[in-house]
Amino acid sequence: MADLPPPVQGPTAKEKKYDRQLRLWGANGQVALEKSHILLINSGPGVVGLETLKNLVLPGIGNFTIQDSAVVSEPDLGVNFFLEEEHLGGSRAEHTCGLLKELNPDVNGNFVSEPVESWISHPDVLFPYTLILATAPIHPLVLSTLSAYADTAQIPLFYVHSVGFYSHFSVHLPPAFPVVDTHPSPETTSDLRLLKPWPELLEYATQKTANLQGMSPDDHGHVPFVALLLHFLEEWKKEHNGEVPQNYKEKTAFRETVSKAARTNTPEGGEENFDEAVAAVLKSLNPPEPSSSVKDIFKAPESLLIRHNSPSFWVIANAIGLFYTKYGVLPVPGAVPDMKARSADYIELQNVYKSKARKDLAEVVESVRFLERNANRTAQIEEKNVEAFCKNAAHIKLVRGRPFPVIPREGEVKFGGQARTLAQQLSFPDSLLPIYIAFLAWDKFTATHSPQAASSALIIPGLSPTDLASETENITSLAFTIVSDLVKEASASPDEADFATVKTQIGECVQELVRAGGAELHNIAALTGGIVSQEIIKVVTEQYVPVDNTCVFDGVRSRTAVFRV
Amino acid sequence: MAEATITSSSTVAGPRAKWTYLDKFLNRTGPFTDPDSFQPGKTVIESLERSKVFGAGGLGCEILKNLALSGFKDIHVIDMDTIDVSNLNRQFLFRAADVGSFKADTAARFVEKRVKGVKITPYCGKIQDKDEAYYMQFAMIVCGLDSIEARRWINATLVGMVDEQDPDSLKPLIDGGTEGFKGQAKVILPTMTSCIECQLDMHAPRAAVPLCTLATIPRQPQHCIEWAHIIAWEEHRKEITLDTDDPEHITWLYQQALARAQEFNIPGVTYSMTQGVVKNIIPAIASTNAIVAASCCNEAFKLATNTNPFLGFPETDNYMMYTGDESVYTYTFEHQKKDDCPVCGLGTIARPLEVSPNMTLQDFVESLAEKPEAQLKKPSIRTGEKSLYIQSLADLERQTRHNLEKKMVDLVEEGEEMVITDKAFPTQFKYKVVFK
Numbered sequence A: 001m002a003d004l005p006p007p008v009q010g011p012t013a014k015e016k017k018y019d020r021q022l023r024l025w026g027a028n029g030q031v032a033l034e035k036s037h038i039l040l041i042n043s044g045p046g047v048v049g050l051e052t053l054k055n056l057v058l059p060g061i062g063n064f065t066i067q068d069s070a071v072v073s074e075p076d077l078g079v080n081f082f083l084e085e086e087h088l089g090g091s092r093a094e095h096t097c098g099l100l101k102e103l104n105p106d107v108n109g110n111f112v113s114e115p116v117e118s119w120i121s122h123p124d125v126l127f128p129y130t131l132i133l134a135t136a137p138i139h140p141l142v143l144s145t146l147s148a149y150a151d152t153a154q155i156p157l158f159y160v161h162s163v164g165f166y167s168h169f170s171v172h173l174p175p176a177f178p179v180v181d182t183h184p185s186p187e188t189t190s191d192l193r194l195l196k197p198w199p200e201l202l203e204y205a206t207q208k209t210a211n212l213q214g215m216s217p218d219d220h221g222h223v224p225f226v227a228l229l230l231h232f233l234e235e236w237k238k239e240h241n242g243e244v245p246q247n248y249k250e251k252t253a254f255r256e257t258v259s260k261a262a263r264t265n266t267p268e269g270g271e272e273n274f275d276e277a278v279a280a281v282l283k284s285l286n287p288p289e290p291s292s293s294v295k296d297i298f299k300a301p302e303s304l305l306i307r308h309n310s311p312s313f314w315v316i317a318n319a320i321g322l323f324y325t326k327y328g329v330l331p332v333p334g335a336v337p338d339m340k341a342r343s344a345d346y347i348e349l350q351n352v353y354k355s356k357a358r359k360d361l362a363e364v365v366e367s368v369r370f371l372e373r374n375a376n377r378t379a380q381i382e383e384k385n386v387e388a389f390c391k392n393a394a395h396i397k398l399v400r401g402r403p404f405p406v407i408p409r410e411g412e413v414k415f416g417g418q419a420r421t422l423a424q425q426l427s428f429p430d431s432l433l434p435i436y437i438a439f440l441a442w443d444k445f446t447a448t449h450s451p452q453a454a455s456s457a458l459i460i461p462g463l464s465p466t467d468l469a470s471e472t473e474n475i476t477s478l479a480f481t482i483v484s485d486l487v488k489e490a491s492a493s494p495d496e497a498d499f500a501t502v503k504t505q506i507g508e509c510v511q512e513l514v515r516a517g518g519a520e521l522h523n524i525a526a527l528t529g530g531i532v533s534q535e536i537i538k539v540v541t542e543q544y545v546p547v548d549n550t551c552v553f554d555g556v557r558s559r560t561a562v563f564r565v
Numbered sequence B: 001m002a003e004a005t006i007t008s009s010s011t012v013a014g015p016r017a018k019w020t021y022l023d024k025f026l027n028r029t030g031p032f033t034d035p036d037s038f039q040p041g042k043t044v045i046e047s048l049e050r051s052k053v054f055g056a057g058g059l060g061c062e063i064l065k066n067l068a069l070s071g072f073k074d075i076h077v078i079d080m081d082t083i084d085v086s087n088l089n090r091q092f093l094f095r096a097a098d099v100g101s102f103k104a105d106t107a108a109r110f111v112e113k114r115v116k117g118v119k120i121t122p123y124c125g126k127i128q129d130k131d132e133a134y135y136m137q138f139a140m141i142v143c144g145l146d147s148i149e150a151r152r153w154i155n156a157t158l159v160g161m162v163d164e165q166d167p168d169s170l171k172p173l174i175d176g177g178t179e180g181f182k183g184q185a186k187v188i189l190p191t192m193t194s195c196i197e198c199q200l201d202m203h204a205p206r207a208a209v210p211l212c213t214l215a216t217i218p219r220q221p222q223h224c225i226e227w228a229h230i231i232a233w234e235e236h237r238k239e240i241t242l243d244t245d246d247p248e249h250i251t252w253l254y255q256q257a258l259a260r261a262q263e264f265n266i267p268g269v270t271y272s273m274t275q276g277v278v279k280n281i282i283p284a285i286a287s288t289n290a291i292v293a294a295s296c297c298n299e300a301f302k303l304a305t306n307t308n309p310f311l312g313f314p315e316t317d318n319y320m321m322y323t324g325d326e327s328v329y330t331y332t333f334e335h336q337k338k339d340d341c342p343v344c345g346l347g348t349i350a351r352p353l354e355v356s357p358n359m360t361l362q363d364f365v366e367s368l369a370e371k372p373e374a375q376l377k378k379p380s381i382r383t384g385e386k387s388l389y390i391q392s393l394a395d396l397e398r399q400t401r402h403n404l405e406k407k408m409v410d411l412v413e414e415g416e417e418m419v420i421t422d423k424a425f426p427t428q429f430k431y432k433v434v435f436k
């Protein structure tokens, strides 16, 4: 070609390096990661925490700090990838920090070798961190302090435990953790409003289907399926007292009508646009009703009462709630899936949806401005945030974060409102709850057998072969107490045989757990670190849907399970 | 519970000191260990250290680290790629200064330096460069290959190696793959359990956009990019081989796509999207690679040591699917072996294949690349009677080319068996024609 294209602003060095992840969480997500400062409170063999950090340093979190008072010893070298022989006898915090920093020059790393209990007693020492990751074994007093801090500072706290072939983690999120950008799968997002069309959409359909029967084969094969369905719906309504197909039977009958209208005397023996219309009937002919979890968000106390300092999420939620009350539908998201059509017809259809989406957005923005004035808010919410909310309104999520149970040195483990559901899940075949209960019993053992002062070294079960059998027995009985208390708290009366099976399972899990003698297996730590780092990315970027609030991994059977505790 | 050798409570001196943690599992039985196959202590330690294992693929960094820290001592790795700057967000053994070097070399040197006592033998090339004798030396194969073609090749090779008289000829294949926040890991005992070919429909290729859409009625920005990629390049720059890593080439495609999009009022063409479509980029992050590679290596460790039951034992779960974008969800199940599998099946049953009677052989040949149950890019097709189209030899290609214009209905009969071969795979695929 004679005319060379003008030079293009290609990707920056950073965009090149992060290309594969920017395609997931975009520039906004990356900015959020870069603003974060993650604190790892490390203990035990210390692998799972570092494997988690590795997967966060690589994609470029802003800062991390490792608190770890351990001294590097020979066994570290057989399980921890971020230590070398020359580090033996040195500070584990310092050397793991050094090798992790090598992974990404854009990331700042710091370390603290001071023991955790004295370090966290300095005033405001936790202030710089936007997220805390604590690994077991940890003194219950320290974990309680962290939990209380997470509550007041409203920052996420992760507690991770990886022992042998098992692992679990719990996350304590702020009491309201909303996510707008949930990245729903594309198949679930199409919202065409075929049962609630607006005048411009109907007008479009009428225009594109005028003289349908008399159309040339090429025209007939290119009518967008949205126009076809709207056309046949109008025909159907004429014969059904103005009603659209109501139930499965009527929808299948309607589908048959559409199918029969396709021409078969074509070279392919059918028409792609009609195939698309037929395929869309059952999926698209549903009233565009938002899910109950979305409607719950509109009714949440934070949404009902907007104050001058309410987070913008709630202001927009209130405004969209108003829109829903007024029209019985959410704002039109505006996206149109690809379909067989001529370019101009498709673009025209896209514009019909886009302009309706813009109109709905304008109305929501107006409500937002009204709420802002009423609540005397000083800064205006950016319109692009309102737009993002409107586009994904059907898929927004609200996680009600809560503290996970910290095993007390004395007294029972309480499950409160979750007791009933948990007790029910106990009896599910293949439930991984027995593993979680074994972990709680493991924590209970450590809490009760270690000296009371937070500064004392923790007692790890299964370390010595001579105590293996007695410690297994001890933790099994602790686990049985926990599960019996759970059943009692839930006022459940499980079938005796079922309960005996559950106890056998718990006994096996305890045995497997104590077998490890507190050891981490590198693979399980790496896998768990992978899952935890995914969760941290989701929480930091406020994208995708985080675990609520506990996850267990079983490396014997290669399964995970998520519970709310 | 028993303990085979006596270890003191925290640190032991001597050569096993480093493996204090690992030895807890190698020395102690657990509630799920099978007493017939698990021999704690010296026996299992020696057998683990003797096991020669093979690793390859985009998950290579993770796999090498995990195998080395699982106690394997003799690891071989193959990778043909050189390090690109876009690898650095997840392939943690590589630094900016390594860009351009061979991945296999750099990774092997790094892990050998970090984990003392492990020997890693790199080969910078294709897995297809090696023969059966090479793969025969390993106890198992751990792969996280990016291309389905390479997966199918190693699978067919390992199935072909199995000699019923020689139990050592059965090499377990542990395979993993990721996309974004999702991934899967599976264990295959060639000829005994479901193989990659049995599972082929779980990896259906994305449907290609019909050429006529690209040529006449584009609607999406991707259509404009594909048009630039497939049609415009051929028209204007035929003499230059397209190099998707050359920024000038991508820029040219981007400009072409943008101009076409403007002509049709289609919004949304960007440089990044152009790159993504042309290079078929799959989003990838360190976290998911860590999960899937560790799952594969956990199975490898269990297989080598019997410290716990592994996935893939016949008639048990052999496949784990992981989804992390909406909470965390895994589905672990037994993928059934298929009797009509062209690779590990009985060899007598042909897999049914839907064929439109009125399509030409040319269209049929092209459609094989996309059909989930076939995915063959350069097929040669024979029936019991005749050669329909052979592309593997230039002479035969010339002799059979005239068939391409013929309709399928004039070439084959309902129920007739077709034997399809493709240079990419050391096997033949049998299909039975089903007219639709």
Ligand SMILES: [Zn+2]
Binding pocket: B194, B195, B196, B197, B198, B199, B337, B338, B341, B342, B343, B344, B345
């Ligand atoms: Zn097979």
